Amino acid sequence: MNILETRGLTHDFEGLKVITGVDLQVAEGERHAIIGPNGAGKTTLFNLITGTYTPKGGKVIFKNKDVTGARPHQMVRLGMGRSFQITSTFSRLTAFQNIRMAVLSKRGIRFNIFRFVDKMDDVTRETDEILKRINLDGERNIPASGLSYGKSRSLEISMALATDPEVVMLDEPTAGMSVDETHYAVGLIQRLTEGKTMVIIEHDMDVVFSLADRITVLHHGEILASGAPGEIRKNPKVKEAYLGEMEI
Ligand SMILES: Nc1ncnc2c1ncn2[C@@H]1O[C@H](COP(=O)(O)OP(=O)(O)OP(=O)(O)O)[C@@H](O)[C@H]1O
Numbered sequence: 001m002n003i004l005e006t007r008g009l010t011h012d013f014e015g016l017k018v019i020t021g022v023d024l025q026v027a028e029g030e031r032h033a034i035i036g037p038n039g040a041g042k043t044t045l046f047n048l049i050t051g052t053y054t055p056k057g058g059k060v061i062f063k064n065k066d067v068t069g070a071r072p073h074q075m076v077r078l079g080m081g082r083s084f085q086i087t088s089t090f091s092r093l094t095a096f097q098n099i100r101m102a103v104l105s106k107r108g109i110r111f112n113i114f115r116f117v118d119k120m121d122d123v124t125r126e127t128d129e130i131l132k133r134i135n136l137d138g139e140r141n142i143p144a145s146g147l148s149y150g151k152s153r154s155l156e157i158s159m160a161l162a163t164d165p166e167v168v169m170l171d172e173p174t175a176g177m178s179v180d181e182t183h184y185a186v187g188l189i190q191r192l193t194e195g196k197t198m199v200i201i202e203h204d205m206d207v208v209f210s211l212a213d214r215i216t217v218l219h220h221g222e223i224l225a226s227g228a229p230g231e232i233r234k235n236p237k238v239k240e241a242y243l244g245e246m247e248i
């Protein structure tokens with residue numbers, strides 16, 4: 001069963017066509033990588049799926065429900081988590097406070113003081129459990145701005161997962177990481193997405209081929225190919241699109 005689909009998804013920025021008739025299909029439980037040259041429309045596709053932008057045409061279907069035009073917080077409540085290409089942790093908040101924000105957003109806790117105080121113990125417990133799982137319990141009270149680059153990206157990946165989403169969308173989680181940090185992040189992603197569906201935008205082909213069950217190639221806003229890693233690697237159209245860009 002497909003847990004996530006787009007049907008004929010289309011978007012433009014003041015006439016500049018960026019996404020053209022995209023039919024993306026993500027099966028439940030799979031690890032799906034979206035690759036494509038710079039400017040192909042990958043982040044825009046994420047923004048359309050997660051509700052940051054409303055598509056100009058086509059549909060987004062999530063868990064068999066038409067969610068086209070739903071707002072980002074509605075997508076979170078429906079079970080979609082997301083990380084951003086550009087680090088979007090709150091730099092002055094501590095690791096604990098960042099994760100707690102994510103936990104609170106999923107629970108949709110309203111600031112009714114009596115209910116709030118009751119539930120805060122739960123939230124604190126859950127937040128501390130997450131910090132332990134991602135080995136950041138030692139950095140609990142350090143502001144995000146004081147973490148190493150690798151740790152701050154780990155924090156970001158974990159915020160996307162703190163809401164316990166069924167589908168997690170990661171936009172270039174390893175961008176800018178050293179080889180060691182990338183290695184660590186891949187392990188973390190593997191561990192944290194166990195049993196979940198993941199869609200990952202990634203330029204690092206080692207990461208793509210070590211994580212993905214299925215790959216979709218986006219080129220000039222259209223799907224060029226979609227298939228198992230072995231098929232994609234052999235696909236002549238994909239090789240051509242990447243010519244001069246990178247080896248896959
Ligand atoms: N808010 C915006 N306003 C205008 N143009 C935009 C906007 N966002 C993206 N674009 C343009 O849309 C195209 C696709 O951009 P997008 O960021 O989706 O590509 P991408 O595949 O994620 O690239 P990268 O690999 O560099 O992250 C680019 O030409 C970009 O300049």
Ligand SMILES: [Mg+2]
Pocket residue numbers: 042043044085
């Ligand atoms: Mg991008």
